[in-house]
Amino acid sequence: MLDDRYSLAFRLYPYGRCADQDAIDPVRHPVVVVGGGPVGIAAALDLGLQGIPVLLLDDHEGVGQGSRAICFAKRTLEICDRWGTGAPMLEKGVVWNLGKVFHADRKVFEFNLLPEEGHKFPAFVNLPQPYFERFLVERVREAQAQGAPIEIRGKNRLDAVEAREDHVLLDVTTPEGPYRIAADWLIGCDGASSPLRRMLGLDFEGRVFQDSFLIADIRMKAEFPTERWFWFEPPFKSSGASCLLHKQPDDVWRVDFQIGWDVDRAEEMKEENIRARLDAMLGAEVDYEIVWSSIYTFQCRRMKNFRHGRVLFAGDAAHQVSPFGARGANSGIQDVDNLGWKLGLVLRGKAPETLLDTYSSERCHGADENILNSTRSTDFITPKSAVSRLFRNAVLDLAEHHAFARPFVNSGRLSLPCIYDGGLLNGADALPGGPSRTRPGAPCPDAPLGGGQLLERLGGFVILTLDADAPEAVEEDGVTARRLALSAADDPSGALAARYLGDARSAVYLVRPDQHVAARWETFDEGAIRAALRHACGKERPA
Amino acid sequence: MSLTLDPNLADADGVYADLIEAHEGLTEEESHAFNARLILILANHVGDRETFRQALEAAGSAGKR
Numbered sequence: 085m086l087d088d089r090y091s092l093a094f095r096l097y098p099y100g101r102c103a104d105q106d107a108i109d110p111v112r113h114p115v116v117v118v119g120g121g122p123v124g125i126a127a128a129l130d131l132g133l134q135g136i137p138v139l140l141l142d143d144h145e146g147v148g149q150g151s152r153a154i155c156f157a158k159r160t161l162e163i164c165d166r167w168g169t170g171a172p173m174l175e176k177g178v179v180w181n182l183g184k185v186f187h188a189d190r191k192v193f194e195f196n197l198l199p200e201e202g203h204k205f206p207a208f209v210n211l212p213q214p215y216f217e218r219f220l221v222e223r224v225r226e227a228q229a230q231g232a233p234i235e236i237r238g239k240n241r242l243d244a245v246e247a248r249e250d251h252v253l254l255d256v257t258t259p260e261g262p263y264r265i266a267a268d269w270l271i272g273c274d275g276a277s278s279p280l281r282r283m284l285g286l287d288f289e290g291r292v293f294q295d296s297f298l299i300a301d302i303r304m305k306a307e308f309p310t311e312r313w314f315w316f317e318p319p320f321k322s323s324g325a326s327c328l329l330h331k332q333p334d335d336v337w338r339v340d341f342q343i344g345w346d347v348d349r350a351e352e353m354k355e356e357n358i359r360a361r362l363d364a365m366l367g368a369e370v371d372y373e374i375v376w377s378s379i380y381t382f383q384c385r386r387m388k389n390f391r392h393g394r395v396l397f398a399g400d401a402a403h404q405v406s407p408f409g410a411r412g413a414n415s416g417i418q419d420v421d422n423l424g425w426k427l428g429l430v431l432r433g434k435a436p437e438t439l440l441d442t443y444s445s446e447r448c449h450g451a452d453e454n455i456l457n458s459t460r461s462t463d464f465i466t467p468k469s470a471v472s473r474l475f476r477n478a479v480l481d482l483a484e485h486h487a488f489a490r491p492f493v494n495s496g497r498l499s500l501p502c503i504y505d506g507g508l509l510n511g512a513d514a515l516p517g518g519p520s521r522t523r524p525g526a527p528c529p530d531a532p533l534g535g536g537q538l539l540e541r542l543g544g545f546v547i548l549t550l551d552a553d554a555p556e557a558v559e560e561d562g563v564t565a566r567r568l569a570l571s572a573a574d575d576p577s578g579a580l581a582a583r584y585l586g587d588a589r590s591a592v593y594l595v596r597p598d599q600h601v602a603a604r605w606e607t608f609d610e611g612a613i614r615a616a617l618r619h620a621c622g623k624e625r626p627a
Numbered sequence: 628m629s630l631t632l633d634p635n636l637a638d639a640d641g642v643y644a645d646l647i648e649a650h651e652g653l654t655e656e657e658s659h660a661f662n663a664r665l666i667l668i669l670a671n672h673v674g675d676r677e678t679f680r681q682a683l684e685a686a687g688s689a690g691k692r
Contacts, residue, residue, distance in 0.1 A: 474659055474660060474663045475663045475666075475667070477660065477663075478660060478663035478664045478666075478667055479667060481660075481664060482664055482667055482668070486668075488668075488671040489667060489671075492667065
């Protein structure tokens with residue numbers, strides 16, 4: 085009936101009977117989230133911290149085994165920090181900057197991510213997904229204790245939905261039998277094979293890549309440095325088309341073998357066969373323990389629309405990419421970042437429902453960028469034709485000797501936050517000489533401010549002024565933007581000025597609750613701010 | 628910057644001879660790999676995606692019969 089589909093790493097929300105199960109009429113909830121993965125928990129956390137009652141249903145009682153996603157990008161950590169859980173992730177995660185690229189038995193080159201100064205978070209941390217999820221759930225517990233109206237129901241499986249005009253009816257199965265609830269809004273975060281998507285008969289089109297990966301997490305006391313090592317056509321026996329070695333916390337290493345499509349999965353998953361591959365790679369004398377292993381295949385595809393009436397989709401349920409570039413979980417967290425404040429405004433009656441259509445358009449833009457990047461990586465790593473292989477190998481041969489060829493080498497373009505260029509909510513870009521990286525649609529880059537960091541001070545709608553006057557707050561049609569008054573002198577390193585002023589003498593930015601720039605000017609103009617604020621809340625369509 | 632399709636080399640015969648000579652002694656497979664490396668080096672030297680696209684277009688259309 086309700087058997088576990090996987091074993092748990094952490095049992096965090098055991099089943100408990102709730103009053104809804106004994107109600108005569110279905111109890112109605114403002115927001116129900118389906119799926120307790122990283123994206124679902126994050127969605128519940130974002131809404132709950134806004135004071136919006138949110139119910140999360142998961143068909144398990146905690147976090148699944150297996151490291152799965154391991155690379156969490158700076159933007160993800162910044163978003164999690166806004167939710168109050170960036171610090172434990174940074175503390176547990178492994179920070180790395182150096183990567184080495186090999187082709188067969190030759191080292192082609194090495195690179196350093198060379199993180200830009202003045203950011204609170206590094207470009208990436210390696211953190212196994214179960215820890216990422218556990219930190220989110222722990223933050224949910226903390227927020228609940230402080231009164232955030234979040235409820236997580238374990239062993240509550242969604243079995244059927246009925247979409248009505250202004251709500252959705254949900255049939256839920258528990259170990260004690262079924263019950264029914266209603267939701268004003270339903271968020272589907274139930275993964276790549278999303279049962280919710282299937283129940284609603286929705287499309288999920290795209291390109292299927294015929295390849296499988298054997299992933300192994302191994303624990304070893306080895307002398308390998310904390311670097312990302314990637315092999316094209318690895319020299320070890322039967323190791324496939326590519327191979328990745330990456331460090332995780334607790335002496336655990338992730339090894340990915342790209343083993344091809346035409347494999348006997350059961351045979352490949354036998355421990356002796358996994359060990360044979362690992363021994364060939366690491367050398368027979370290296371001692372290790374296999375912590376977890378899995379075979380997976382991937383697809384690059386997305387739904388045409390992430391909003392279907394009162395149902396919204398986020399994370400893998402809405403879009404899938406190849407693993408190259410760490411663009412899966414990271415993009416799912418950006419989905420939540422984009423959706424949370426919009427749904428919050430709609431639920432409080434401060435923005436029209438159509439604002440949620442911009443969740444779909446902005447995040448479809450993000451998904452397309454991720455799919456494009458990960459498809460290009462896949463085509464480089466696994467050339468699909470003889471001539472494609474010819475050029476790939478030409479690049480690798482040149483890269484060993486000439487710096488110019490190294491930017492062509494594509495073993496995954498690591499996840500960067502998407503800029504909503506052309507986004508429907510973007511307002512004026514009226515800051516002559518302003519830096520391109522902070523144009524409307526872009527996520528605000530962090531910068532040091534003497535004692536703290538810029539991003540720590542951006543939440544809700546903010547009028548960010550740099551050496552410009554403005555009132556302390558502007559309220560427009562129920563939505564308030566408060567001022568954050570800064571001066572280029574607040575950051576002696578000059579990063580703040582370089583990132584937000586460029587050649588301009590002063591600047592006024594309207595920043596959205598997800599820390600993306602809505603509009604910018606050289607000086608404060610009340611009429612312009614009010615118009616941009618309305619526009620960013622979806623109240624006026626662009627001319 | 629746009630692609631130059633007018634004569635641009637002072638010593639066209641010499642350049643052509645160098646190209647053919649560079650392939651001497653290579654197997655067909657080695658020649659293909661050599662050409663691929665050469666194209667990448669020249670693409671970088673061109674330094675502009677749009678100009679390179681014009682070159683791709685010119686190479687493609689001239690081969691059509």
